[in-house]
Amino acid sequence: MIWPEIKAKGKPDFTPLEIHLQQVALVAEKVAAGIGTDIKLARYGAILHDIGKAHPEFQRRLEEKSRIGDLPFRHEITSCLFISLFDETIQPALIDMVIAHHKSIRRDAREKGILDLTEEYEPEEVFRFHASDWETWNPKALDILSKLGIKVKPLSKKEAEENFFYVYGYCRKRFKEKGYSIDRGLLEAADHFASALIDKTEFYTQRLFQKPDLNFYNRKHPLYPLSQKSVESNKPHTIVVACTGAGKTDFLFRRCKGRIFYTLPFQASINAMFQRVSGDLKKDNPNLDIRLLHSASSLAIKGKTVEEIIIQGHIGSAIKILTPHQIAGIVFGTSGYEATLVDIKGCDVILDEIHTYTDITRAIVLKIVHVLKNLGCCIHIGTATMPTALYNQILELLGKENVLEVKLSDNELNQFDRHIINKINSWESTLPVISQAIEEDKKVLLVCNRVQSAQLVFDQIKEKYPNIPSMLLHSRFKRGARGKMERLLIGKDENGKVTRQFNTSEKACVVVSTQVIEVSLDISFDLMVTECAPLDAMIQRFGRVNRKRDEHTIGKLKPVYVIQPPENTKEAKPYDLEILQESYKQLPDDEVLHERNIQKKINEVFPTVDMPEIEEHAIFKKSGEWTINGLTHRPKSFLLDRLDIDGVVCIVEADEQRYLAGNFEERIQMEIPIRYWSVRQFNQLQEGNRPFIVPDSAYSEEAGLDLDKLKIAKSDINYRIL
Structure with missing residues (x-):
């Protein structure tokens, strides 16, 4: 040298x-x-x-x-x-x-x-x-x-x-x-x-730019109708509409020819998908470069080297599993967008559960589709509950002549009837139902729309059933704890061995969760009680009950209880009250929810799909022109702040010294994802991911971060920015 x-x-x-x-x-x-x-x-x-x-x-x-x-x-x-x-x-x-x-x-x-x-x-x-x-x-x-x-x-x-x-x-x-x-x-x-x-x-x-061997997904089974359908087509793009458990993931992978970007909306679903794909492809691809990209990536790859954790966000992986947030820069021209563009250009891009996004995120995702089409990507979209209005927008954007459209027939859909829906007035009225299920050794799933609500329900469950295994899952836990909880919930260890806990248990248990349960978590419970949500989201939630398909479960029905919507817009948050009311109206009561009728019900709730206008902020226009000046990028777009993500992190006071002394992986596991406005008044470290420091009293290992306690702590001069 x-x-x-x-x-x-x-x-x-x-x-x-x-x-x-x-x-x-x-x-x-x-x-x-x-x-x-x-x-x-x-x-x-x-x-x-x-x-x-x-x-x-x-x-x-x-x-x-x-x-x-x-x-x-x-x-x-x-x-x-x-x-x-x-x-x-x-x-x-x-x-x-x-x-x-x-x-x-x-x-x-x-x-x-x-x-x-x-x-x-x-x-x-x-x-x-x-x-x-x-x-x-x-x-x-x-x-x-x-x-x-x-x-x-x-x-x-x-x-x-x-x-x-x-x-x-x-x-x-x-x-x-x-x-x-x-x-x-x-x-x-x-x-x-x-x-x-x-x-x-x-x-x-050495592992960069390898194409994965996807032969594993050619498996066929009579209980999974999409596995029986051919993927052969000269059309570059795909839209698959099929209910939960029909084999959408396998079908979408079978349509891919090159490197793959797989996007999902929620952190929990991404962790689960990473573990699933890694396990599926390990035998045929022992050295395959599969990466996970989001704010808590290290959780699902715990045990690997620091370098393997660091590499997650970089170019050239065979399969990258991520949220739309990680590639939204190609729409707005933010820092590093050209590096992302180089990485994704010409690849297969799977957009799974596209219907679950909020209006602003959906608008950004559709703009991403517009850009990806221009970049020569093959776009494969999977959905269980997409409104026809949204479907037609996507079809027009991609060009109907370029899209392989796949749907299940009514006869195929009839094989997926598995839920009896019951409408109820309140959480209190469900207590007898929950008690009976526990006596019968059933696995019970309770779903709330907000973290605070989930924490309150969990406290009630712990008090009433102190000897029954229970857990709370939401987005406000330390990342290290969150990863352990997801494995505990799924009921398998890091090697895929059944632990007979929660999802794989044969005894009574109760899980209280928020929306994080909706997408791609492979769990199958016996009974659900859920707060009313938009119909498309509820259908996704229902898919966590009676999900397992074999000769013994086909044709059997399990109960789902839906609590009526609140009476005012404030209590309806984060959803629109009118959407909740119409969604509740479309549900049967004490009757089977027939899969063949779901699309019609979805269209009743969403006859049109409103899209916020983001064109003025995009660097690629409907006309097909790029408008960003050469060799420039833009500061972070305010629209990205409106995505459904937690933009900053915090740590509890007791972890401060450990965080300062810790390495990359150790720091990540102490962090709690949070929105900036919830913690902006607290002191902030300048090391690592620059976490805000919150009081120990606002966090517990069982309940996670309590925003109500955090609000009280804001008045304490010891924690506030001076």
């Missing part, structure tokens, strides 16, 4: 610049091969992108020493001073890769793009600052470039100045152009990957 004292990264790794450039080049070549672009160009861009870090000013700032002057230093600019070392025909692509791999060239959030700086300062001043001490560090930079295979020559300061103004002029023209840059996205993806994995980079690049 030459010039090992010249670093690319600061503490704790202090990676030498030569090593970092080599690692990024390794990933860039793999990415280029994977997406079918110029491998040699990718390597050149990777080697060039950070060579400007050889500048003494960058090294000074890396060591946290005093800086010279007030003008911001950007290593991307100093890297571009070497652009003339490369053939003129590839210089534009190299500039795309290098000059904006961290910052927008203009209107950067911190106003540090090259065009921001040249507007605030004279271009000559910007050049002089970035080329200062040229004779000192330029030869070292050339040595590193030469060591990495770049043909170099002596480079005068005059030539460096010419290079600067060439790049400056190019950026002024590039900003006026519209659209994304594959070259920029490739470099960003490679840089992020290598920066995260460091010395493990070479090992983990």
